[in-house]
Amino acid sequence: MIELISEARCTECNICVAVCPTNVFQAVPDSPPIIARQGDCQTCFMCELYCPVDALFVAHDANDPAVVDEGQLIASAALGSYRKAIGWTPGSRAQRGIDQSFKLTEPH
Amino acid sequence: MANALSNAAGSIQFDADVLVIGGGPAGSWAACSAASAGARVILVDKGYCGSSGATAPSGTGVWYVQPDAAKREAAMASRDALGGFLADRSWMRRVLDRTYDNVNLLAEWGYPFPSDETGQERRTNLKGPEYMRLMRRRVREAGVKILDHSPALELLVDENGAVAGAMGVRRQEGENWVVRAPAVVIATGGCAFLSKALGCNVLTGDGHLMAAEAGADLSGMEFSNAYAISPASASVTKTLFYNWASFTDEDGHPIPGASGHHRSVIAKALLKHKVYGQIDRADPGTQAAMRLAQPNFFLPFDRAGHDPFTQRFQVILRLEGTVRGTGGLRITDNSCATSVPGLYAAGDAATRELICGGFTGGGSHNAAWAMSSGFWAGAGAADHARHRGTRAQPRQVTRAGGVALTQGPNRPFDPERATRAVQDEVFPYDKNYFRHGAVLGESLTRLDGLWHKLRIADAAAPENVVKAREAAAMVATARWMFRSALARAETRGMHKREDYPNQDAGQRHYLTSGGLDEVWTSTRLAPARDDVEVAA
Numbered sequence: 001m002i003e004l005i006s007e008a009r010c011t012e013c014n015i016c017v018a019v020c021p022t023n024v025f026q027a028v029p030d031s032p033p034i035i036a037r038q039g040d041c042q043t044c045f046m047c048e049l050y051c052p053v054d055a056l057f058v059a060h061d062a063n064d065p066a067v068v069d070e071g072q073l074i075a076s077a078a079l080g081s082y083r084k085a086i087g088w089t090p091g092s093r094a095q096r097g098i099d100q101s102f103k104l105t106e107p108h
Numbered sequence: 109m110a111n112a113l114s115n116a117a118g119s120i121q122f123d124a125d126v127l128v129i130g131g132g133p134a135g136s137w138a139a140c141s142a143a144s145a146g147a148r149v150i151l152v153d154k155g156y157c158g159s160s161g162a163t164a165p166s167g168t169g170v171w172y173v174q175p176d177a178a179k180r181e182a183a184m185a186s187r188d189a190l191g192g193f194l195a196d197r198s199w200m201r202r203v204l205d206r207t208y209d210n211v212n213l214l215a216e217w218g219y220p221f222p223s224d225e226t227g228q229e230r231r232t233n234l235k236g237p238e239y240m241r242l243m244r245r246r247v248r249e250a251g252v253k254i255l256d257h258s259p260a261l262e263l264l265v266d267e268n269g270a271v272a273g274a275m276g277v278r279r280q281e282g283e284n285w286v287v288r289a290p291a292v293v294i295a296t297g298g299c300a301f302l303s304k305a306l307g308c309n310v311l312t313g314d315g316h317l318m319a320a321e322a323g324a325d326l327s328g329m330e331f332s333n334a335y336a337i338s339p340a341s342a343s344v345t346k347t348l349f350y351n352w353a354s355f356t357d358e359d360g361h362p363i364p365g366a367s368g369h370h371r372s373v374i375a376k377a378l379l380k381h382k383v384y385g386q387i388d389r390a391d392p393g394t395q396a397a398m399r400l401a402q403p404n405f406f407l408p409f410d411r412a413g414h415d416p417f418t419q420r421f422q423v424i425l426r427l428e429g430t431v432r433g434t435g436g437l438r439i440t441d442n443s444c445a446t447s448v449p450g451l452y453a454a455g456d457a458a459t460r461e462l463i464c465g466g467f468t469g470g471g472s473h474n475a476a477w478a479m480s481s482g483f484w485a486g487a488g489a490a491d492h493a494r495h496r497g498t499r500a501q502p503r504q505v506t507r508a509g510g511v512a513l514t515q516g517p518n519r520p521f522d523p524e525r526a527t528r529a530v531q532d533e534v535f536p537y538d539k540n541y542f543r544h545g546a547v548l549g550e551s552l553t554r555l556d557g558l559w560h561k562l563r564i565a566d567a568a569a570p571e572n573v574v575k576a577r578e579a580a581a582m583v584a585t586a587r588w589m590f591r592s593a594l595a596r597a598e599t600r601g602m603h604k605r606e607d608y609p610n611q612d613a614g615q616r617h618y619l620t621s622g623g624l625d626e627v628w629t630s631t632r633l634a635p636a637r638d639d640v641e642v643a644a
C-alpha cells in the first residue's frame with residue numbers, strides 16, 4: 001500500500017491526486033497532498049510512475065500498512081526505482097523499447 | 109418506482125452523441141473510433157483514463173497473429189478444447205483481423221515496440237503504463253471530453269426503453285454529472301470483487317448492474333472464476349513466470365502436479381496447507397529477460413528483500429472473477445450492441461465467449477477483444493446516434509437505477525458489510541474454484557437474501573453512494589455467476605463442477621442470464637461445428 005509522500009521532494013503538483021484510480025490522495029491547499037484513504041489503495045504502483053520527482057513509495061504488502069523509513073528508501077535508491085525500470089525517468093528512456101516479453105511468450 | 113430525471117438537480121449537464129463509460133483499453137478504443145466517425149463523445153471513468161483498470165498497471169500479451177492462413181488457423185485451433193468448444197470461428201477471424209490492424213496503428217502512433225536480434229519489431233506484448241498513456245493521448249487528440257474520477261451510477265432510458273444517457277458523481281468535486289446521449293458504450297471492465305488483484309479494485313461489475321437495470325442480459329457468467337497466483341501479501345497477479353516455478357508445501361516437499369499451468373492442484377493444496385513457490389527453473393538469460401519484460405512482477409520481491417529465483421515465497425490464489433474469465437453482457441450483433449437499443453458493450457464488460465469460449469486466463473485474447481470490441485462498439489454507437497438524429501431529444505427521460513439509489517423503508521445498508529458478505533461466497537476455493545450443486549445452492553440462498561435486504565434499504569447517502577452501488581453490483585454479479593454455474597451441470601472451460609466432473613456433449617450451449625429481483629438463466633445454441641466433442 002501507499003506509505004510515503006516525501007515532503008522534502010513533493011512539489012505539490014497534485015498529479016498523484018489526479019491519477020490514483022481509487023482516489024486515495026486528497027489535495028491540500030499550499031501543501032503536499034495527504035494519503036486520505038489508505039484503505040482504498042489497491043497497490044497498483046501507478047502513482048509512483050506519474051510522480052515527476054519520485055516522492056511516493058508504495059510498499060509491497062497489499063493487505064496491511066507498513067512502516068517505512070524515508071532515509072533508507074533514498075539510500076537504497078528505492079524511491080523512483082519502478083519509474084526508472086519502465087523508462088519514464090529522463091535518464092532511463094532507453095528502457096522503454098527493450099521489452100523482452102516476446103522471448104518468453106512466443107513459441108520458439 | 110423509476111425516478112424522473114428532474115430529480116438530478118444540482119448537476120452539471122452535457123449533451124453528446126456517444127457516452128463511453130470506462131476508460132481502459134476497450135473504452136479508449138471505443139471513444140477514438142466514435143470520434144473518428146464524427147460523433148461528439150464524452151468518456152467518463154471511475155478513476156483516471158490512462159492509469160485505471162486491469163491493463164494499465166499489468167500489461168498484456170496480445171493476440172497479434174500475422175495474416176497467414178496456417179498461423180491463424182493454428183492460433184484459433186489452440187483454443188478450441190481449452191474453451192470447451194464454445195468459441196465462434198467467425199468472431200475469432202474478425203478479432204484477429206481487427207487486432208492486427210489496431211496493433212499496427214499503435215506502432216504508427218509511436219508505441220515503442222521492441223525489436224529482436226534480426227531488427228524486426230515484435231508486437232505481441234503491450235506494457236500497460238505505456239499503452240494506456242498513449243491511449244489517453246489519442247482519446248484527447250480525437251477531441252473527446254474526458255471526465256476522470258466520475259463513476260457512472262445509473263443509465264437513463266427514454267419512453268421506448270432505449271438508452272438516453274447516464275448519470276453519476278464527480279467524486280473530487282462533490283457534484284453529480286448527467287450526460288444525455290442516444291448511444292452509450294459500457295466499457296467498465298469485469299468484476300473481481302475487490303480482491304486487490306493488480307489494478308482490479310475499480311472493477312466491481314458496475315456496468316453489468318447498470319445495463320441489467322435497463323433490461324440487458326448476460327452470457328457465460330458461469331465462466332467467472334479466474335484465480336491468479338500471487339505472492340501471499342502482494343497485489344501482483346502476473347502469472348506468466350510461474351511457468352518456470354516449482355511449488356512446495358510447508359516442509360519443502362514438492363506438490364505433485366502443481367505448476368503455473370495446473371493451478372487447480374495449487375488450489376486443492378491451499379485448501380489444506382500453505383503453498384510456497386520459487387522461480388527456480390529460469391536460467392540466467394531467462395531471468396534477465398524476465399526483468400526487462402515485466403518490471404512490475406519483481407516489485408513485491410525487491411521491496412520485501414526476497415530473491416524469487418533462489419528463495420521460496422508463500423503464494424495464494426487471488427480471485428480475478430470475470431476479468432480473466434469470459435462472462436459478461438450479451439452481444440447481439442457485429443457492432444457489439446446489447447439487447448437494449450442504443451446500448452453497446454465492449455472489453456471485459458462484455459462476454460468473451462465468442463473468441464475463447466469458457467476459458468481465457470487473459471492469455472492475449474482479452475486484450476485483443478478489448479481493442480476490437482471497443483473499436484466496433486464506438487463505431488456502432490456513433491452510427492446509432494447518427495440514425496437517431498441527435499437533435500431529436502426524447503420527451504421523457506427516466507433514471508433506470510434502483511438499488512441504493514431509490515427510497516426504501518429500511519435504513520441505508522452498510523457497503524462494507526455487504527461487500528464482505530459477497531466476498532465470503534465468491535473468494536473461497538471450495539465454493540467458487542471447485543463448484544458443487546449443493547454448495548452453490550446454499551450460496552445462492554444467502555446471496556438472494558442479501559440482495560433483497562439491499563433492495564428494501566433506503567438510498568445511500570452521497571458520501572457512500574459509489575461504494576453502495578459497487579457492493580450491489582457485486583451481489584448482482586455473484587448471483588448471475590452462481591445461478592449460471594448451477595445451470596451448467598458439467599465441467600467445461602474454467603467452470604469445474606465437483607459433482608459433474610466431465611464435459612457433457614449435450615451441454616455444448618451458451619447460457620444467458622439476467623434479472624435482478626428474480627435471477628434467471630436460459631440456453632442458446634452454440635455455433636454448429638462438425639469436429640467437436642470427440643473426446644467428451
Ligand SMILES: Cc1cc2nc3c(=O)[nH]c(=O)nc-3n(C[C@H](O)[C@H](O)[C@H](O)COP(=O)(O)OP(=O)(O)OC[C@H]3O[C@@H](n4cnc5c(N)ncnc54)[C@H](O)[C@@H]3O)c2cc1C
Binds near residue numbers: 457
Ligand atoms: C494481472 C493481469 C494480467 C493480465 N494479463 C493479460 C494478458 O497478458 N493478455 C490479455 O489478453 N489479457 C490480460 N489481462 C486481462 C486484461 O487486462 C483485460 O482484459 C483488459 O484490461 C480489459 O480492458 P477493459 O477496457 O475492458 O477493462 P479495464 O482495463 O479493466 O478498464 C475498465 C475501466 O472502467 C472503469 N470503470 C469501472 N466502473 C466504472 C463506472 N461505474 N463508471 C465509470 N468508469 C468505470 C475503470 O476505472 C477502468 O478504467 C490481464 C488482467 C490482469 C488483472
Ligand code: SF4
Binds near residue numbers: 006012015032050051
Ligand atoms: S505527484 Fe509527486 S510531486 Fe506531485 S503532488 Fe504527488 S507526491 Fe507531490
Ligand code: SF4
Binds near residue numbers: 019020023042043048
Ligand atoms: S498504489 Fe495505486 S491505488 Fe495505491 S495510492 Fe498509488 S495509484 Fe493509488
